[in-house]
Amino acid sequence: MGIKIPLVVTIFMAMVAGFISERVLSRLEEAQTRHVTDLTAVYLDGLALALADPVLHDDPWEVFDVLDRSRQPAVGLRPLQTVVANPDGVVIAALDPRAVPSRMKLPPALVETKTGATVEMRDEDGQAVTRRNLSSGGKLIGSVYTVFDITSLLAERRAVLATLIATNIVLTLVLGLAAWLTVRRMMKPVQVLARHLRTELETGVAPIPDRVVSEARGEFKTLFAAFNHMAAAVQEREALLSRVAQEERLASLGRLASGMAHEINNPLGGILTALDTLREHGGRPDVRDRTIALIERGLNGIRDVVRTALAVHRPDPGSHSLRPIDLDDLELLIAPEIRRKRLHLCWNNETRDEMAVCATPVRQVVLNLLLNACHASPPGGDVAFRASAEGPHLVLQVEDSGPGLPEPGRLVLEHGGAGAHPSNGALGLWVTRRLLDEVKGRVSVTQREPFGTSVVIRIPVAGKRMLADVA
Incomplete structure (x- = not known):
């Protein structure tokens, strides 16, 4: 300009x-x-x-x-x-x-x-x-x-023509220079505002220094003050959203707490019984071998439950690429909720190789959708999960047999909150949308007939690294 x-x-x-x-x-x-x-x-x-x-x-x-x-x-x-x-x-x-x-x-x-x-x-x-x-x-x-x-x-x-040309050239250059200096002075506040807007896109919003605001005059001073007010509101909103995301992560962990307690309590009861048996009949080799095997299976079960919970809910700064087992672990986590509501789970993980997708946000997204599907489905209903690799994309699909996803929730998932605020029951879906943005995922939500919801996620894969089969 x-x-x-x-x-x-x-x-x-x-x-x-x-x-x-x-x-x-x-x-x-x-x-x-x-x-x-x-x-x-x-x-x-x-x-x-x-x-x-x-x-x-x-x-x-x-x-x-x-x-x-x-x-x-x-x-x-x-x-x-x-x-x-x-x-x-x-x-x-x-x-x-x-x-x-x-x-x-x-x-x-x-x-x-x-x-x-x-x-x-x-x-x-x-x-x-x-x-x-x-x-x-x-x-x-x-x-x-x-x-x-x-x-x-x-x-x-000819002399008059030469005089006119010389005069016009000088006047044009002088007026052009004056216009450039005037516009440059007038555009300086606009350039300050544009620079801070570019900074917002690259590194996050930053307020205009108070010194610059105090030097501005007229409408630009008011504009700078309004921008700083907006920047402060955005920073406050980002901090609030970060806390909300963390609270939602902890809330989802709390929803699994009772189920995990049950999963851990059952093996512990078996282990204690096995210890009593070992104490009384440990001299018999056959009893001792069976008891030790029972104790080992119980401890392995507890280890799997704890390991899966930590993998999903603890931040992993060096998160690895997504492996088939990272998705299969989630089946173990939602098993208590499935049994509590007597749901039928159809689990189909067709991925076989490690995929160049960050595992932590993908696991959190799938877990959130599965928990929402369990919550939406009536007792005795159906929940289905399918994962597959289609060309350069990882495709994840979660289905339930509930009454259907409300329109605000669909807007949150598909458009990141356009038309709906992350309150009013859509908080978990809004956090899921934020996690999908981290991996550049796209979501489509469709209603199933006669009832139920199908959520399909397509995540671009940078490349595949072939590994040995870990099944």
């Missing part, structure tokens, strides 16, 4: 200067033409009076004598050639007899000269040509053709 506006001003000034120059030169040319016409009229009036009698008697010597006396520029114009001819176009005498001999036909250049009060300006030759008819007693007796030198007038016209 700081360049475009001065450039437009400069172009406009050049157009105006060109128009003014053209009008000045046109008026100058008209003035010079009128001046030459007036001077030649005075010159030819006197010459016509002197030539009337010699032309009537067809006396070339007397005509030449009159023409010779007219050599001096009596009226400010220097005649280059004067020719007197009879009505038949035959030369009686000429100012320069060697160029136009007597008793010869008029040169074509003079024959084409129009008669009248106007002067024919021939700028390319630096000449002005005029013609005056001679009459006596109302009868045409001849014509006078005169060629004047107008090089001085053309030189004056």
Whole structure:
């Protein structure tokens, strides 16, 4: 903007200067033409009076004598050639007899000269040509053709043109520079605002320094203050959203707490019973082996539950690529909720290789959707999960048999909250949307017939790394 506006001003000034120059030169040319016409009229009036009698008697010597006396520029114009001819176009005498001999036909250049009060300006030759008819007693007796030198007038016209061009160039440059300096000063607050907006896109919103705000004037000072107020609100909102996301993570962990307690309590009860058995009958090898195996299975079960919970809910700064087992672990986590509501779970993980997708946000997204599906489905309903690799995308699908996802929740999942605020029951879905943004995932939500919801997620994969089968 700081360049475009001065450039437009400069172009406009050049157009105006060109128009003014053209009008000045046109008026100058008209003035010079009128001046030459007036001077030649005075010159030819006197010459016509002197030539009337010699032309009537067809006396070339007397005509030449009159023409010779007219050599001096009596009226400010220097005649280059004067020719007197009879009505038949035959030369009686000429100012320069060697160029136009007597008793010869008029040169074509003079024959084409129009008669009248106007002067024919021939700028390319630096000449002005005029013609005056001679009459006596109302009868045409001849014509006078005169060629004047107008090089001085053309030189004056060129000097005016050069002066106009030089003046216009200087004025255009000066005004263009003044416009650039003015616009630059006016645009400086806008540039400050644009710089902070670019910074917001790259590294996050940052307020304009108080020193810059205090130096601003008028509307820009108000604008800067409003921007800082908005920046503070955005920073506060980002901090609040970060806390909300963490609280939602902890809330989802709390929802699993009772189920995990049950999963851990059952193996612990078995382990304690096995220890009592080992204490009383440990001397028998068969009893000891079976008891130790039971204790080992119970401890492994507890280890799997704890490991899966930590993998999903504890931040992992060095998160690895997604493996099939990272998704299969989630089946173990939602198993208590599935049993509590007597749901039917259809689990289909078709991924076989490690995929270049950050595992932590993907696991959290799938767990949130599965918990929402369990919550939406009625007792005895169906919940389904499917994962597959389709070209350069990881495709995840979660289905339930509930009444359907409300419109605000669908908008949150598909558009990141357009049309719905992350309150009013859509908080978990909003956090899921934020996690999907981290992995550039796209979501489509459709209603199943006769009831239920299907959520399909497509996550781009940077590449696949083939590993040995870990199943």
